Amino acid sequence: MDLIALADFNLVARHGGFGKAARASGRPKATLSRRVADLEAALDIRLFERGARNLKLTEEGRALHERTAALLTELDETAAAIASGAEKPRGRLRVSAPLLLSQTAMGKIAAGFALKYPDVRLEITTEDRAVDMIEEGYDLAIRVNPDPDESLVGRAFLHDRLVVVASPDLLRPAADHSAPGVVRGAGNRQTWNVMTSTGPATISVNPILALSSMIMVRDAVRAGVGAARLPISLVSHDLADGTLVHWGDVEGADIALWALYPSRRLLSARVSAFLDFLKQAFPTGTPDELAAYIAR
Template sequence: MDLLALADFTLVARHGGFGRAARAAKRPKATLSRRVGELEASLGVRLFERGSHALKLTEEGRALYARTESLLTELDEATSAVASGGDVPRGRLRVSAPLLFSQMALGKIAAQFVLRHPQVQLEITTEDRAVDMVEEGYDLVIRVNPKVDERLVGRVLLRDRLVVVAHPELKLPAGNEAVPAVVRPANDGTAWELATPRGDRRVSITPVLKLASLIMIRDATRAGVGAALLPYSLVASDLQTGGLVAWGDAKGSPIEIWALYPSRRLLSARVSAFLEYLKASFPTGLAEELAAIGAA
């Protein structure tokens, strides 16, 4: 495959048209059009839908662009690093991370990272679904308790745990009566299995409020609506000040937060730098470190 034609295709896809790509690269529009046409002919597929007023990637074009953009960027970084005699992190860095972790920590971490590495254009999107980082063009993903994926490797950033908490005025019943609970909409459980200082026990619950956000659930629990099952890192400061009390740890509910990247790809300088900064932000990997960043 012609690497130069592939680079021209990526240039056109990035700028959304032959004219804009030609102006950005200061190259003839006809040359770009010809080379992309030759690439399509060699692959036997159409990469662009050419309308009278718009140029759109086909499904095959989107799939190719998702793979080539990051690879060509890494190639450009490698040659620039060799030419400059160093390996300075630079270029676009796309990261996908879960909502709660992002809200608690990533705003502060991202700000300090770009101050340290001003040549990196960092972009963080927050969503709890397991994105396909290869198909969707992410350099790094942060996931909670990820499923095994042979395409990805990574490291554990930190470990957390789930605790049942309540307002101090709401007491853990001595008997089997159900307690009011604040839960997520998808929760259809009727009890929590807890490890308490007095031993294991089962606590029956009656959901009285369903909220999509864990931060919303914590706020409702602070108001005394009911008990809730929440990450320790999210409620650590409330437990320290007495705003909430812990009834016990949920049994069998470890939380591991991982940073993952494609196993077949050599790490670029920007990804390596961000991984090292994440590791430095959580040196012991304990929930208390996430709680401290969230409370700062």
């Protein structure tokens, strides 16, 4: 059996189409189509049902994909591990990052990476939405609490949590009253469940400001206009010097930042280098570490 044709078949099967597979791999669509057709001819079976717009695995194609994909991945990872010792990161690296991390830390991260790997042309764009990495040509995406995605793999490299903070001049309301609030995005009257030093509590909030970024929310809270839910890494220094006060930890609001990429197969040296650089920048991945990195 032709291993190259088998690898191309698995590439198309994983991405669900010749066009997507071609964009992900940088190989011509016609070459992938021909390789799959050659494999079908060699095995004398149809591997895909080809519709006008859709490409669907046949029963035989699904069985072949399930039994060979892991084996080919292992072969590729072994070869990549052997070659990585001599491969120097170079070329274009496109990264999508969320707004808050971009505003607070990505400039410093990008500069440090560029100094260490001058042969890599790093491009970072700010996207809070879940970009389609294959369709839009990204090598790596940093996402906050991403939903499970079978087409992506990666690792969590930072952790944070939401807290409710306010100016010292703003008194926390009694149980039957509401506090003025600053929220990200549109918001109506709401309640925030928090854990305090004395136990769980509920804070009623009447949003009087709706802003589009956490930095704007923090600045408004510093000005004393209302309370807000913010990442602890963003306000830890304000809490330490008394600029803001802590009303409680938001229940069920732990934050994990993941670095994701489309596949383990043939992971490029530049993506591996960027993942390692993130690990070096945040070896423990704690909120305190992120706060210290932002403050430096």
